[in-house]
Amino acid sequence: MNDIFRAFNISASGMYAQRVRMNVSNLANYESYRANGEPFRKLEVVFQALEDPKNLSKGEVPVRVVEIRQSNEPFRLVYDPTNPRANQEGYVQKPNVELVKEMVDMITAVRSYEANLNAFSATKEIAQRTLELWR
């Protein structure tokens, strides 16, 4: 019985990971600055497969979010001399969030979430079939 529940956990771990990816607030902070005056740094979610031999022999490899780190990509430079944050040459540093990348990332996250959801309902159906033997 536990075996079946663990199978649900695999799909759930995948869905959770994708949801975290959706939740990182990059788009909301497209123009934000931090309290210390630095532009907001893009947050990146790092996935890792839990591939220890015990899991592997059972064929169960859940995914885990190991860390959410700040991106080291250079900041966007926008020419805007009237902005109070502009430097001597008139350039303003903006957060290193890129709209297009974020949108694409979001679409992949949603698609992966759906795939996991599909797999989840497949497991559910299998479990129900197994239970039907009782009747």
Next chain:
Amino acid sequence: MIWIFFRGIDKVLPHLNFAWKRHKVILSNIANADTPNYRAKDVVMEKESVGKLKITREKHISPKSKEGFRVIEIQRRLVGNDFNNVSIEEEMAKLTQNRIAYEAYMRMIRSSVDRLNNIIKEGRQ
């Protein structure tokens, strides 16, 4: 005597276990579709389980796993820059395929249970 009715189940059971394990592996592949450095996995039947080599003496080589199948990593193209080789379409196809196979095995088991049930019920009259 009653075990005659379950003999069919004995034949199907390894395949059922195989389908269940494969299902779990496919779930893992789908969950890790975006994990860097993850290699897609699959389950294969070992040769021993097909050839039915019995262990009759102590010193005979025993198969690697009791179940007769093992998890392998798929070695193939690496698309993209994260060294992940899961193809989500293929996994979804395998998922459906596997589910139908599971259903088929389940029906076989179901039929032998039904047969037994029938005999129990009709015998009462």
